[in-house]
Every structure is written in C-alpha cells, then in structure tokens.
Amino acid sequence: MLSFLARHPPRTRVVHLNKIEFDNGRSFIQFRPHEDRYLVINSLPPDEIPESPADDKPSPPNCALTPPLHWHSHQEEVFHVIEGDAIFYLEDKRQIARQGDVVTIPKQEFHTFRNASTTERLLIEFVLRPENKDRDECFFRNTQTYRDDCRNAGVPRSIFQVLMFNRRGNVVLALPGPKPVAKLAGLLMNFFGSIIGRWLLGYSYSYPEYYDKQH
Template identity: 35%
Template sequence: MLSFLRTAGPVRTKVSHLTTLTMENGRSSVSFHNDTNTSSQRAFHVFTVPPCEPGENPKDNSVIIPPFHAHPNQEEIFLVTAGTALFHLNRKQIPVSAGNEITIPRGDYHKFANASSTETLTLEGWYNPADPAREERFFRNLYGYLNDATAGGVGATMLGNASILQISLFAWEADMPICEPMVALGVPKIVGIPIAYGLTWILGVFVGKWMLGYKASYEEYYHESSE
C-alpha cells in the first residue's frame, strides 16, 4: 500500500453547519461542513460524483471533475465514503475504495474522477492548513458558474459557454494553479508549478480581471456576508 493511502479511522458523527450546492440537475453536488467532532474544528467538503461513461478509456462527464491542478501551500486529504475514486497523482493512477483516505502532498499535480460507470462516488476532502472561507467561496463560485455555463446540463468535456479566463481567476484566488498543460507536456513539478502560476495569473488576473472585468466572486454564487 502506498504511503499516502491509508484506511480511515472512525466515522465522524457530530457535524454542524451543512449546506449543499447541487448541480447538473441533481447528478452532482458539493456540501460544506463544519466538523465539531475534532479539536481542530476542521471544515471539510463532500463531493458527489456521478458514474463515468463506460468504455476502455472511461470519459469524465461531470463539471465537478477537476482538471490537473496543484496546491503549493496546502496538502489535501480525501476520504472515500462510497464507491471507488480514481486519483491521478503526477503520473500515477491510484484507485481508492470506500473507507480509505489518500493524502495529496503540497505541490503535486493531481485530479480525481469516478472509477465506476455504474456507481455514484462520494468523498470528503479537506486541506491542511485550512482556509474554510476561501475554500467555500472558491467552490461555490466555480461550480455555480460551471452549472450556469452548461445550462444545468451535463458533460465536463462540453463546458458550454464557460471561459477559461474566468476559471483561471477563480483558481488564482484560491491559490490553485491549473496544471493541465504541464502534465500533458510532461513538465517536471519544479518547473511546471511556477509556469502554471504564471499562466493562471496571466489568463485570470491580467486578461480576465483587468482587461475584461471578470470578478473573483459573484453575489449570486457566494454571499460575502456569509463568512
């Protein structure tokens, strides 16, 4: 068993503050939790991911499935609670079944998907160190925007009117450089992360925000007063 993959401990039972953002006509969702059963008062998110399209090379078909990205200043931990997840970590593909956790080290290229074409995947995710307000703001803006851009339809490969400039701005504000081109070109992390930061800033901030007037947060997706 790989060192960053482990069996989860006891299931948490005491949770306060639960809100859910539902997308794609109910096929996918992300919930925001405040966990009061730990000394750290950890905030975490629960993702519901629909089955992938079947075939020899299963296709992602939901806006909730992210592109390759990185968290240079945070590690990310996932607990699979139902189904089987397929994590892409740098150049490895790692299936993680229900009851197991996986830790994504800081600065690693990664993304996740549903490994099954028949079962729904649910997984919890949290960051260390955590920034709950920023994280919830990012997910509400990103997924609210993508759901609108696809008119509530389905298909991560068909993102409707979604703009890579707007997505890059959301990612920049969340300290989450988009690394899809770096992975496709085989660029090592030590070089690829700084390049990804630069591209995310140019597309999101310089072009999207400064030239075209895009925002990092929208009232219809996230109410700043809710922090």
C-alpha cells in the same frame, strides 16, 4: 476596459444553500460546518467511460465536480472516500481508493480523481487546510456553480474567469512538459490571466449569488 467581450451566464443564486445540485441533479456538493475536519462532500455520478488500467491520464470530466489535473503550491489536500471507489491520478501513478480510505496529496503534486464505477456514485469528502476554509468554500462555490451555469446557458466558460477563481483558490492547472517548466508556466498563466480577466474584461473573483462569508 473590454468588459463587453466578457461572457456572463445567468447566475443561479446558491449563496444560501449548504447543498448545491449540479448537472441536472446528477451531482451535488454539500458544505460541512467549519468546525468539522472536512469541509465538503462531493457526490459524483457514475463515469460513462470506464477508466482503463492502461491509461495513465484521466478521462475528460463528466460533471461539474470532476476536477482537471492540477496542483496546489502551498498546501496538501486530504480526501476520504465515504461511498464507492475512486481513481486518483497522482503525478505519474494511479491509485484506487475504496470506501473508508483516506488519500493525502502532498503540496505541489499533480493530481485529480475520477469515479471508478460506471454504475455507482462516488461520495467523497475532502479539505485543504483548516485555516483556509473560507477561501476554499468561496472557490468551490464560485468555480463549480459558474461551470454549471455556463453549461445550462450553453455559454463557453471564460479561461480568464477560471484562472481568476484558480488563483484566488491556490489551484494551478497541470500543464504538459517538464515539471519545473510546467509549474512555472501554470503560475504565470494564473497571474497574467487574472490581470486580463479582472482589469480588461471586468470579471470578479467572487459573485454574491454564489458566495457570501456571512451566510
């Protein structure tokens, strides 16, 4: 095992919190009771770089909660905009969602979203599949807190750790190239990246400081 090569930032204990702040308080995630329709509320700060209508690709993430372009192999995702405006990137399209709008992402469709405003926050809630709420909460708590802990510690994120979180959470990075090839490559990257991360580097799929099903 090559665990001595693994990079581990100091982990912030958030397992007991329903609301977790990131980016020095600029963003937060709040978990709903599992009987609610939606699982989480995300608050994203204003985007310092305005999204141009001419751009067909999203700007770089500006906070821990801004997802990269990705897809889900087995499930659709439903978003509800509570406050502000969001820009959704869906395959090769851009869509503006305003307060009260609901956006459904079919499974296997490349997607991400950004705050459309440079002055106002975006408050958005979403859920994948109700039967997967425990798994999804585990994913959100681990991947987003890990990212923020790495930022605070000045430690680069390990791609192998990220791929382990992604594989467990049914999240696949949207790679460039023809869609069939890109999707196969993304799945293979999750699979082999998880093997390397788990068995060679000693990373875990979840950390007790971040998630415990009993809480």
